[in-house]
Amino acid sequence: MHPILIVEDDADLREALEDTLSLEGWSYISAENGQEALLKMKKQPVSLVVSDVSMPVMDGHQLLNAIQESWQGIPVVLMTAFGSIDQAVEAMRQGVADYLVKPFDPEVLVKVIKPLLDAQSGSKQASPDQPLVEDPASRELLQLASRVAKSDASVMIGGESGTGKEVLARFIHNESGRSAKPFIAINCAAIPESLLEATLFGYEKGAFTGASASTAGKFEQADGGTLLLDEITEMPLELQAKLLRVLQEQEVERLGGRKVLKLDVRVLATSNRNLKQAVADGLFREDLYYRLNVFPLAWPPLRSRPADIVPLANFLIAKHAQRMGVKKLPALHPEAVKRLKEHSWPGNVRELENVVQRALILATGDKITLQSLVIEADVSVPLEEPKAELTGEALKDDLWEQEQQMILEALKQESGRKKETAERLGISPRTLRYKLARMREEGCLDQNL
Numbered sequence: 001m002h003p004i005l006i007v008e009d010d011a012d013l014r015e016a017l018e019d020t021l022s023l024e025g026w027s028y029i030s031a032e033n034g035q036e037a038l039l040k041m042k043k044q045p046v047s048l049v050v051s052d053v054s055m056p057v058m059d060g061h062q063l064l065n066a067i068q069e070s071w072q073g074i075p076v077v078l079m080t081a082f083g084s085i086d087q088a089v090e091a092m093r094q095g096v097a098d099y100l101v102k103p104f105d106p107e108v109l110v111k112v113i114k115p116l117l118d119a120q121s122g123s124k125q126a127s128p129d130q131p132l133v134e135d136p137a138s139r140e141l142l143q144l145a146s147r148v149a150k151s152d153a154s155v156m157i158g159g160e161s162g163t164g165k166e167v168l169a170r171f172i173h174n175e176s177g178r179s180a181k182p183f184i185a186i187n188c189a190a191i192p193e194s195l196l197e198a199t200l201f202g203y204e205k206g207a208f209t210g211a212s213a214s215t216a217g218k219f220e221q222a223d224g225g226t227l228l229l230d231e232i233t234e235m236p237l238e239l240q241a242k243l244l245r246v247l248q249e250q251e252v253e254r255l256g257g258r259k260v261l262k263l264d265v266r267v268l269a270t271s272n273r274n275l276k277q278a279v280a281d282g283l284f285r286e287d288l289y290y291r292l293n294v295f296p297l298a299w300p301p302l303r304s305r306p307a308d309i310v311p312l313a314n315f316l317i318a319k320h321a322q323r324m325g326v327k328k329l330p331a332l333h334p335e336a337v338k339r340l341k342e343h344s345w346p347g348n349v350r351e352l353e354n355v356v357q358r359a360l361i362l363a364t365g366d367k368i369t370l371q372s373l374v375i376e377a378d379v380s381v382p383l384e385e386p387k388a389e390l391t392g393e394a395l396k397d398d399l400w401e402q403e404q405q406m407i408l409e410a411l412k413q414e415s416g417r418k419k420e421t422a423e424r425l426g427i428s429p430r431t432l433r434y435k436l437a438r439m440r441e442e443g444c445l446d447q448n449l
């Protein structure tokens with residue numbers, strides 16, 4: 001969503017308005033008068049304008065006229081200290097979206113702006129599966145994903161655990177020409193290796209002990225639609241070879257079957273590992289890597305897209321409050337907002353979602369206070385990533401190092417218990433085993449652990 005433009009000549013009031021918007025997690029830009037506002041609007045699109053009426057150089061009414069001429073559809077909210085019914089009626093007649101008389105409480109401004117923004121963005125709450133993006137980095141990723149969705153290319157989605165890879169995959173499917181057909185997801189790390197092949201490709205009755213009825217595999221189920229192979233690097237090498245053949249030939253044979261089934265499936269894959277490294281380590285086939293990595297997309301970690309944190313928290317509050325049957329949506333207290341912004345979110349959006357769910361249970365009244373936020377103490381992940389120097393391989397190495405630190409910290413807190421450690425980290429026990437094996441190989445872990 002584009003930023004809100006605040007136009008106010010009184011510096012103190014401007015700052016108060018900026019604070020109100022940023023506490024809500026809304027981005028903004030500011031101008032001191034109408035003329036400066038128009039210059040800013042020429043340079044960058046805005047979603048809504050909140051403007052004072054009496055200002056030097058160009059007042060609010062003149063600004064409203066100019067906006068209506070050149071930017072139809074952008075709502076304008078006017079604020080005045082000299083409220084008169086006549087002025088308000090005139091402004092409404094001119095097409096102002098709302099008219100506020102100063103002084104007003106911050107909540108009043110939020111109440112006025114919220115529905116206007118929702119109308120602009122096509123009401124986000126209506127689609128809880130749609131990725132919410134506010135930070136420029138995430139918005140760019142979503143735009144790219146939307147374009148890629150229209151092609152039929154394989155897409156490899158990278159990013160740390162819990163960043164939103166599956167949400168992005170669903171988005172790509174929904175935006176593609178295949179949206180009316182099935183979206184099937186399979187987590188390669190969650191299914192025992194012995195069952196993965198049968199689950200993917202299906203089997204005929206009697207193909208193996210326990211195959212009591214013929215069953216279609218995930219590929220067949222996704223025919224015409226999209227198949228998401230989650231945590232693809234967890235797939236055993238032999239199966240990778242078979243997967244490659246299916247992708248190349250677009251046909252599949254059930255285990256124990258004789259019929260070859262022609263399929264039309266678009267494949268998306270995710271991984272929270274450095275894929276190139278997995279290829280170099282001999283854990284992932286290079287030919288499959290090239291087949292799947294036609295279009296790589298990567299979610300930055302949540303700490304690298306700070307403008308997403310508060311809007312995501314509000315979005316997740318609404319999502320879970322609705323599920324829990326909470327009638328009145330609790331609002332985040334400013335201190336809670338501050339804490340959310342300070343945390344480094346090693347578990348990314350999934351961690352934020354857990355914090356929000358716990359807060360909804362702990363919250364009393366209609367506010368989420370600092371006390372109802374239970375956030376794990378930060379492990380030593382830097383708050384600000386030195387983005388400029390960290391690019392390409394260096395960034396991947398750095399991420400892997402951070403991941404290792406998180407794993408060690410979690411192991412310590414769970415006194416070495418693997419199952420609990422995996423749960424704490426929000427990854428599968430198998431993924432944890434895999435990562436520990438890699439750490440052992442690299443000499444970063446005691447061989448007994």
Ligand SMILES: Nc1ncnc2c1ncn2[C@@H]1O[C@H](COP(=O)(O)OP(=O)(O)OP(=O)(O)O)[C@@H](O)[C@H]1O
Binds near residue numbers: 160315
């Ligand atoms: N941008 C977003 N907007 C809304 N919800 C999000 C967003 N990103 C993540 N989520 C929510 O956070 C949770 C984790 O997201 P998701 O499962 O897509 O992460 P992931 O990267 O696939 O995780 P993993 O690597 O562990 O499989 C989900 O409940 C998802 O709905």
